[in-house]
Amino acid sequence: xxxxxxxxxxxxxxxxxxxxxxxxxxxxxxxxxxxxxxxxxxxxxxxxxxxxxxxxxxxxxxxxxxxxxxxxxxxxxxxxxxxxxxxxxxxxxxxxxxxxxxxxxxxxxxxxxxxxxxxxxxxxxxxxxxxxxxxxxxxxxxxxxxxxxxxxxxxxxxxxxxxxxxxxxxxxxxxxxxxxxxxxxxxxxxxxxxxxxxx
Ligand SMILES: [Fe+2]
Numbered sequence: 001x002x003x004x005x006x007x008x009x010x011x012x013x014x015x016x017x018x019x020x021x022x023x024x025x026x027x028x029x030x031x032x033x034x035x036x037x038x039x040x041x042x043x044x045x046x047x048x049x050x051x052x053x054x055x056x057x058x059x060x061x062x063x064x065x066x067x068x069x070x071x072x073x074x075x076x077x078x079x080x081x082x083x084x085x086x087x088x089x090x091x092x093x094x095x096x097x098x099x100x101x102x103x104x105x106x107x108x109x110x111x112x113x114x115x116x117x118x119x120x121x122x123x124x125x126x127x128x129x130x131x132x133x134x135x136x137x138x139x140x141x142x143x144x145x146x147x148x149x150x151x152x153x154x155x156x157x158x159x160x161x162x163x164x165x166x167x168x169x170x171x172x173x174x175x176x177x178x179x180x181x182x183x184x185x186x187x188x189x190x191x192x193x194x195x196x197x198x199x
Contacts, residue, residue, distance in 0.1 A: 003155065005155065009139070009141070009142055009172075009173070009176060010081075010084070010085065010172075010173070011160065011162065011170065011172050011176075012077070012080075012081040012124075012169075012170070012171035012172070013162055013169065013170045013171070014077060014168070014169050015165065015168050016073070016167040016168070017167065020069070020073065021167045023069050024073060024126075025128070025167070027068075027069050028070060028128050029128075031061075031065045031067075032099070032128065032190065035058070035061065035065075035099050036051070036099075038053075038058070039052065039053045039058055039101070042058070049103075049105070049107065050100055050101060050102040050103070050106040050107070050108060050180075051100070051101040051103070052098060052099070052100045053098070058098055058099075059096045059097065059098045060096070060097065060098075061097050061098055061099060061192070062074075062094060062097040062194070063097075070126070070192065071094065073126075074094060074097075074126065074169070074194055074196075075092065075093075075094060077124075077169050077171060078092055078094070078122055078124070078171060078196045079092060081122060081171045082121065082196070082198070085121075085122075085173070086121075086198065089198045091198070091199040092121075092196055092197065092199065093196070093197055093199050094194050094195070094196050095118070095120070095195055095196075095197050096118070096120070096194060096195040097192060097193070097194040097195075098193055098194075099190065099191070099192055100189075100190070100191045100192075100193055101190055102135055102180065102183045102188065102189040102191075103183065103188050104183050104185060104186055104187070104188075105183060106135075106182065106183050106189075107135060107179070107181055107183070108179055108180035110140060110177050110178065110179040111177065111178070111179070112174065112175050112176065112177050112178075113174040113175075113195055114174045114175045119174075119197075120174040120195035121174060121196060121198050122171055122172070122173060122174060122195075123171070123172060123173075123174040123194065123195050123196065124169060124170055124171035124193065124194060125137065125164075125169070125191045125194075126167075126168070126169045127164045127165055127166055127167065127189075127190075127191050128166070128190040128191060128192060129166060129187070129188065129189060129190040130163075130165050130166050130168070130189050130190075131185040131186075131189065132185060133183075133184040134164055134183045134184070134185040134187065134189035135164055135180045135181040135183045135189055136161040136162060136163050136164060136180075136181045137162050137164060137178055137180055137181075138159055138160070138161045138162075138179050138180070138181060139159065139160045139161075139172060139176055139177070139178045140158060140159055140176075140177040140178065140179075141157070142175060142176055142177065161181075174195060
């Protein structure tokens with residue numbers, strides 16, 4: 001008998017530590033309240049349980065606030081991942097970046113980051129604040145609608161969870177379906193999400 005394992009679904013994760021984590025935390029914490037207050041006043045943010053705006057100016061936070069350390073870190077991490085996925089890719093850029101605020105009880109349904117007008121290659125999240133039990137990110141088999149998908153652990157394992165943890169970055173191909181489990185803590189979970197393109 002022979003079973004070939006083709007078509008893997010790679011997920012990248014890294015826990016940032018030390019001085020650089022401190023620097024990035026400082027950079028993000030300096031502007032986070034301002035962004036939260038601005039998003040709160042947007043109609044499109046009020047239409048969902050977690051607070052996140054779809055408006056273009058809130059999708060450019062790395063540039064809007066000139067978050068140089070965070071930008072450099074995400075680009076470096078994405079380059080490490082993309083080098084494995086597509087060794088010939090020599091220029092990558094982050095074209096969208098935005099904050100997500102999950103208050104207690106908030107969650108996010110299954111979605112992908114691929115739109116025909118915005119064909120991003122890799123997407124991800126960096127956790128600025130992730131209290132215990134504030135909601136794992138859950139990935140699903142990209143053949144989501146296939147009748148062969150199973151919840152049983154086996155060669156076609158259907159779901160994979162990553163715990164949201166402060167200073168953790170998680171990267172995935174933009175077409176991979178994912179959701180955010182409910183925030184069961186008493187505090188707000190804050191993440192910075194982004195889409196990376198091969199230019
Ligand atoms: Fe997402």
